[in-house]
Amino acid sequence: MTEIDGDSSGLxxxxxxxxxxxxxxxxxxxGPANDRLAATALREGRLRPAADLLTDLFTVRPxxxxxxxxxxxxxxxxxxxxxxxxxxxxxxRAGDITSGPQIExxxxxxxxxxxxxxxxATSSGTYALAxxxxxxxxxxxxxxxxxxxxFAATENAVLAINAVPVLADVRSxxxxxxxxxxxxxxxxxxxxxPVHLYGKLADMPALADLARxxxxxxxxxxxxxxxxxxxxxxxxAAALSFNPFKNVGLCGKAGAVVTRGAxxxxxxxxxxxxxxxxxxxxxxxxxxxxxxxIDNTLAAIGxxxxxxxxxxxxxxxxxxxxxxxxLAPLAEQGVLGLPEFAGDHGWHLFPVQVLDGASRDxxxxxxxxxxxxxxxxxxxxxTHRQHTPLRDAAFADVRLxxxxxxxxxxxxxxxxxxLTIAEQDRTVEGLHAAFRAHR
Numbered sequence: 074m075t076e077i078d079g080d081s082s083g084l085x086x087x088x089x090x091x092x093x094x095x096x097x098x099x100x101x102x103x104g105p106a107n108d109r110l111a112a113t114a115l116r117e118g119r120l121r122p123a124a125d126l127l128t129d130l131f132t133v134r135p136x137x138x139x140x141x142x143x144x145x146x147x148x149x150x151x152x153x154x155x156x157x158x159x160x161x162x163x164x165x166r167a168g169d170i171t172s173g174p175q176i177e178x179x180x181x182x183x184x185x186x187x188x189x190x191x192x193x194a195t196s197s198g199t200y201a202l203a204x205x206x207x208x209x210x211x212x213x214x215x216x217x218x219x220x221x222x223x224f225a226a227t228e229n230a231v232l233a234i235n236a237v238p239v240l241a242d243v244r245s246x247x248x249x250x251x252x253x254x255x256x257x258x259x260x261x262x263x264x265x266x267p268v269h270l271y272g273k274l275a276d277m278p279a280l281a282d283l284a285r286x287x288x289x290x291x292x293x294x295x296x297x298x299x300x301x302x303x304x305x306x307x308x309x310a311a312a313l314s315f316n317p318f319k320n321v322g323l324c325g326k327a328g329a330v331v332t333r334g335a336x337x338x339x340x341x342x343x344x345x346x347x348x349x350x351x352x353x354x355x356x357x358x359x360x361x362x363x364x365x366x367i368d369n370t371l372a373a374i375g376x377x378x379x380x381x382x383x384x385x386x387x388x389x390x391x392x393x394x395x396x397x398x399x400l401a402p403l404a405e406q407g408v409l410g411l412p413e414f415a416g417d418h419g420w421h422l423f424p425v426q427v428l429d430g431a432s433r434d435x436x437x438x439x440x441x442x443x444x445x446x447x448x449x450x451x452x453x454x455x456t457h458r459q460h461t462p463l464r465d466a467a468f469a470d471v472r473l474x475x476x477x478x479x480x481x482x483x484x485x486x487x488x489x490x491x492l493t494i495a496e497q498d499r500t501v502e503g504l505h506a507a508f509r510a511h512r
Contacts, residue, residue: 074098074118078188079110079383081272082302082416084390087114091123092394105380106186113384130388131494139445140487140496140503147491148317156377157324164373173369179376180329186379189305189331191338194367194375195345198296198314198328202230204365205310205330206264208340209290211236215263219294220249221456222476223268227294228456230312232463237261240457242473246412247424247483248275250475251283258283264290269298271451271485272320272419273412281307296328297421300386305331310341315375320389320421320490321382327371385490389420392488392497396423399501408508410482422451423488426479431511433482439510444503449485 077083077099090097098118101107113129114120149157164173176194184192195201211217213235219227221240231238239262242253249267265284267275277293284291295304296314299321305311315327330341342351348362349355367375394414403409410426412418427433433450440446455476457468486500 074100076100076102078102079107079386080188080300080302081274081386081390081419084383084386085414085416085418087120087387088390088394090120091126091391092398094123096120096122104186105182106383109380110383110387114387127391130384130391133495134493136493136495138499140447140492140499142447142449142485142487143318143489145317147489148322150491153378153381157374160373160377161324161370164370169369169373171368171370172366173372175369175373175376176367179367179372179379182376182379183329184331186382187300187304187331189333191332191335193330193332193338193341193345194372195328195330196365196367197226197326198312198316199226199230199233200345200363200365201312201314201328201330202226202266202292202294202296203233204341204344204363205292205312205332206230206236206266206290207234207344208330208337209264209292209309211263211290214261216259216261217264217266218249218254218257218262219266219456220268220270220476221471221473222247222452222480223270223294223456224296224452225456225459226296227266227268231266236263238456238467240468240471240473242475243270243479244276244475245479246273247271247479248273249280251276251279254280255283258287258289262287262289264292266292266294268294268296269301269304269419271412271424272297272301272421274298274301274303274417277303277307295331298419300382301419302417305333309334310337315371320386320419321379323371323374323378325368325371327367327375329367386419388490388492389488392492393418393420393423395497396486396488396501400425400504403504403508406508409504420488423486424451424483425486426482427484428482430508433484435511436504436507437484439507440500440503443510444499444506446500446503447487450483451485455480 101111180192217231228238244250247270291308293311295311310332313329315323348357348359350358408430457471
């Protein structure tokens, strides 16, 4: 019997076994999300036959002939919406709206589910990043090395604490290149902040070695990588996001800092709530703190939605593998680059690279017009190409050849836990037809 968890490596193992028609015996680590995954995926301890399991995972819905990228009304299933509404109502009726007992319960449940000792729930992923940076000792004028291809929250968290973002190049998997990071370290560098972009874990062992050798802090922007194996294993702290558009979303903006350091966690708790001593409202133990704790209403919702995380992760992982298999002929032709199907990916997004036959934007327009398929580009403007005063002051001479090349050709395909097989098939068929049209 194989010991398994519902993190990204465990989900990768399950999907790999499904594609091989294998039916091994699994034993899951105890916990609500793993219990739900076991109840869905296993029968008498064995992995269910693929046809039976996938029928239950992917419900059939009325099809309107379109595949939208991320329809907001389908961020949650009907069952998830009912759970969220009921949890919100309970908290409101009890009067536990901003503060309340569900916050600590949510933190404890999250920490246990991720296998880390400490979780500090915040009001956004951006606040989680800023708090983690302050907690590891980043101060005014200190340099923090980050990539340029992330959401603006990455750089904004650095700027919000009056530190200095320094941009480094990435590898072909869109994550920070440790070799390039090494060339950006100066006497003012205090921290490295890799981003697990699109759910792909950066090379944390190499970055951790680099940080240790230079006496630097290491903070992970894991806002797109909740549940990915290895998060918070090699760093001082990692920041998560529960924005509704994330893999594990709540009904509002929320985040968390997760860490293996008790002292660091204590600093984060003080910084997250006005500098107050933990458990002593209005009694400050630090000069400064944010109003950045998660609201109790969202924590209550989180407690009811967290158990569904691994089943939803299994859906995303299966869809990612299915994209890989169906688009392999285009990759073999050299016209489309595909992400590696690996156990260190949470599949927040599915990025492809348009290599030949059409420009990225031509392909995107063709898919929308002729195939009814909506795609997107996350994120359309790189940090050093934003039209802001900061660009001219700090980034005018920055050159990031790999980042810039990837950015010109990346395209994101629809991928969310409630995407239907018919919608994915339309996307795949549309891509094949689009490349035929552009030969």
